[in-house]
Amino acid sequence: MACFIVPATEAIVTTIAAKVLKKREESRKISRSGSTDEIIEKASFSRKLGWLNNLLWGGSALLALEHVWHGEVVPWFPFLTAASDPESKAEMLHEMSTVGVTMALLVTGVWVGMVVVSSVLEKKAAKLKLAENKK
Amino acid sequence: MTLLVTVFAAIVATIVWYKNSPKDDMKVGTLSLIYWGASLMWTVDAIFEYAELKEEYFNPAAQDMLNDFFLGLTVVALGLVIWLVILLVKDPKGVVKSALLSKKN
Numbered sequence: 513m514a515c516f517i518v519p520a521t522e523a524i525v526t527t528i529a530a531k532v533l534k535k536r537e538e539s540r541k542i543s544r545s546g547s548t549d550e551i552i553e554k555a556s557f558s559r560k561l562g563w564l565n566n567l568l569w570g571g572s573a574l575l576a577l578e579h580v581w582h583g584e585v586v587p588w589f590p591f592l593t594a595a596s597d598p599e600s601k602a603e604m605l606h607e608m609s610t611v612g613v614t615m616a617l618l619v620t621g622v623w624v625g626m627v628v629v630s631s632v633l634e635k636k637a638a639k640l641k642l643a644e645n646k647k
Numbered sequence: 648m649t650l651l652v653t654v655f656a657a658i659v660a661t662i663v664w665y666k667n668s669p670k671d672d673m674k675v676g677t678l679s680l681i682y683w684g685a686s687l688m689w690t691v692d693a694i695f696e697y698a699e700l701k702e703e704y705f706n707p708a709a710q711d712m713l714n715d716f717f718l719g720l721t722v723v724a725l726g727l728v729i730w731l732v733i734l735l736v737k738d739p740k741g742v743v744k745s746a747l748l749s750k751k752n
Contacts, residue, residue, distance in 0.1 A: 519688065563680055570681025571688040573729060574722045578649065581718050611695050615688040622687060 513584055513594045513604040516575035518612030519619060523568035530561040560630065564623040571619060648712050650689040652719025656726065657682035672739050678730040685722065 537558055579585040584593055594604035660679035667675065697704045707715070735743055 515692070516688070519684075566677050566680035567684035567687070569684070570726065570729065571684030571686075574653070574681070574685035574726060575688050577722055577725050578718060581721070611691060614695075615691045618691055619684060619687050622683075 513600075513607045514579070514592050515607055515612035515615060516572045516579065518608055519568045519616045520572035520576075522616045522620070523565060523572055526561060526568060527565050530558050530565055533561060534558040556634075560627050563626060564620065567619050567623060568616075571615070648707075648715035649719040649722060650686065650693055652716065653682055653689060653722055653726075654686045656723045657686050674730065674734050674737065674739065677733055678726065681726050681729060682723075685726070 576585060585591060586593055590596065592604065594600040657679055660675055660682055664671065664675040664679050667673070693704075738744055
């Protein structure tokens with residue numbers, strides 16, 4: 513009915529967070545240009561947040577198309593056909609709080625997994641580089 | 648059926664991204680994330696639908712399957728359009744920029 517609104521709302525928040533984080537990282541990069549290697553390692557979190565943005569925006573956009581296809585989203589006010597009568601509205605809100613929230617949680621969970629794996633790989637690569645430098 | 652079509656699109660995009668990695672001039676990584684995002688969301692939708700319909704979920708009517716297949720293809724097309732817009736706007740190879748500049752010159 514309108515489950516895609518939940519991940520889309522999360523996408524708005526994470527996009528703003530990514531923009532703010534990117535600006536902060538860029539300013540840190542300029543002020544500490546002496547040790548760029550270290551900064552580059554730490555600066556990658558906004559890029560990782562970009563993965564979540566792509567997952568959430570992409571998924572929400574494609575799901576929105578499905579809702580248009582099934583006539584659940586219309587180009588006139590109130591845009592959601594379920595919002596026109598109270599009974600359907602309650603059903604829509606229930607679906608958003610169950611299916612929508614689960615969608616957002618699953619996508620975020622998968623992203624957390626991706627971040628953990630990439631952090632482990634980064635640490636391994638750093639250790640390897642350190643060992644090579646010692647030789 | 649929509650979920651299946653999107654999962655296959657996500658797998659193909661991921662294979663193409665992996666093959667060209669670490670170079671990602673064409674931003675195929677973004678395309679694969681778009682499809683994976685939709686696939687994950689439709690997986691949740693499918694689980695809730697299965698909980699409601701049980702085994703009936705796996706026996707859809709032929710008409711519904713065809714409709715869902717068309718929807719899947721439309722979804723894949725929309726994903727490609729979104730990716731193309733991102734590619735042209737971000738223009739990592741500078742192709743659009745140089746094309747516009749050479750026209751001005």
